[in-house]
Amino acid sequence: METDPLLDLYRNFYFSSFLPAYADLTGYTLKKHDTVLFSIDSAHSHLMQYLSPDLDLDAREQNLRKAQGHIERATLDCYKLLWLFVEEDLTSLMGDAEKRVLCVNMVESDLVSKYHEALAKILESRHCELQNVGINLIDTIEKYRAAIEVTKEIIENVDRRAIELYEKKKKRQKWIDIGIGIIIGIIGSTLSAPIITFLFQ
Numbered sequence: 787m788e789t790d791p792l793l794d795l796y797r798n799f800y801f802s803s804f805l806p807a808y809a810d811l812t813g814y815t816l817k818k819h820d821t822v823l824f825s826i827d828s829a830h831s832h833l834m835q836y837l838s839p840d841l842d843l844d845a846r847e848q849n850l851r852k853a854q855g856h857i858e859r860a861t862l863d864c865y866k867l868l869w870l871f872v873e874e875d876l877t878s879l880m881g882d883a884e885k886r887v888l889c890v891n892m893v894e895s896d897l898v899s900k901y902h903e904a905l906a907k908i909l910e911s912r913h914c915e916l917q918n919v920g921i922n923l924i925d926t927i928e929k930y931r932a933a934i935e936v937t938k939e940i941i942e943n944v945d946r947r948a949i950e951l952y953e954k955k956k957k958r959q960k961w962i963d964i965g966i967g968i969i970i971g972i973i974g975s976t977l978s979a980p981i982i983t984f985l986f987q
Contacts, residue, residue, distance in 0.1 A: 792850045796833070796857065803927065804857050807864035810934065814941075815871050822867070825860035829853045858923040862915075865930035869908060872937050876901060879944070889948040892940070900940050907933035 812818060832853035836846045879885055880901055890897055911929035918926055 790847075790850070792847060792854070793836075796850060796854050799854065799861075800857055803931075804861045804864075807861045807868075807927075807931070811864040811868045814868055819863075819867055822860050822863050825856045825863060829856035829860065832856065855923075858927065862923055862927050862930065865927065865934055868934060869930065869937075872934070872941070873908075876904070876937065876940065885949065885952055889945050889952055890940075890943055891945060892943045897940060897943075900936055904933055904936040904940070907936055 808822065811822070830853075832849040835841060835849035836853065838846065841849070879890070880898075886894065886897060892900075907929065911926060911933055914929045915926045
């Protein structure tokens with residue numbers, strides 16, 4: 787049976803581009819995001835209008851094009867949101883030499899190289915996005931996807947359990963240091979009081 791090329795385009799993009807991006811975002815952040823959900827809902831509404839028997843062919847195809855635009859926007863938002871969360875984690879990782887050594891199963895030089903490659907690709911993605919505002923999202927989506935693929939090479943080598951233990955140890959050490967500082971302060975105050983009294987009698 788012959789199908790509408792526009793519908794085929796929507797279907798193929800949904801399964802090959804949107805779903806992987808959405809799975810990456812929700813899998814990494816463990817939550818759904820309103821911005822993406824809004825675009826999905828808008829795409830669904832226009833898709834239902836395309837299927838409406840009450841509209842003529844031109845109106846239906848116009849709604850399908852709008853649905854395509856919304857699902858492309860949702861896909862781009864998935865990658866942009868994912869980068870925000872990944873960037874925060876990578877910044878924390880790259881700023882702590884001890885964490886990099888203890889929690890990452892990569893050679894240091896490879897880790898640094900991949901990190902800078904990801905940053906370069908993100909900058910390239912943003913440049914592409916600015917050049918294609920209101921024109922074509924597909925190229926921008928592919929740029930962001932490529933950048934995220936690089937970060938995956940880092941993330942897949944990060945030991946999450948080791949990071950949890952490291953963060954707990956670091957937090958515990960912080961409280962120990964604070965406690966020691968308080969004790970030293972108390973002891974100092976206790977010892978200084980009689981000395982000051984003796985000196986100024």
